Amino acid sequence: MVENIHTVFFMKKKSFDFQKLPRSFYLQPTLRVAKKLLGKLFVRKCRKELLIGKIVEVEAYRFNDKASHSYRGKTKRNEVMFAEGGTLYVYFTYGMHFCANIVTEEKGNGCAVLLRGIEPLEGIETMKTNRNNYSEKKSLSQLTNGPAKICQSFSLGRKENGTDLLGDEIFVAENNEQQDSFLIASSPRIGIREGYGEKKQWRFFLKNNRFVSVK
DNA sequence: CGACCGATTGACT
């Protein structure tokens, strides 16, 4: 069975026809979802504007995974990570940054995929405005190559924690513009200490894409 | 309650 959810937006005299990913996509095993999210479009409706980018780098976090927030069970901070697949989990860290995850698998599993790199496609000027400390001197690749940079440019914070990705505010869509095939590379996850599953190759990214955070 | 530190970033040597 193929589910197609088309959402058409008319904004600023442009029309967008999105094939929004269905719930069933997010209910698959986390590592599979992580890899399949690469190349898809992350879409954020921000007032009268659309912010769109291609997902180029992700990391998987699961239950029984010492690096995962869900490892010690549900708390007020991480409760959204235990929601049904297809929910946005945004957390606050380092006293100043937010990171965005896409919850996977069935409700209660505590699995998610962290967004680490996005190639900006639409609404780039607004993303630059949303970013702290972004000057035109910087290369465009510095705009959204990192989990906290993505949250700044797409304006994701506490309000967006728990957003259902099957709504019209924030969602992921098929990328029908993706003509050429791409190579997926994997590596250990970034910033995971020794003894916390640092050897798991659960970071996935598009090879040779300049919006990947760590080369 | 205090100490420690994080799925980070940007500035600086």
Next chain:
DNA sequence: GTCAATCGGTCGG
């Protein structure tokens, strides 16, 4: 390469 910023969650006493 090093390091400060900045705060809430977690853990030990």
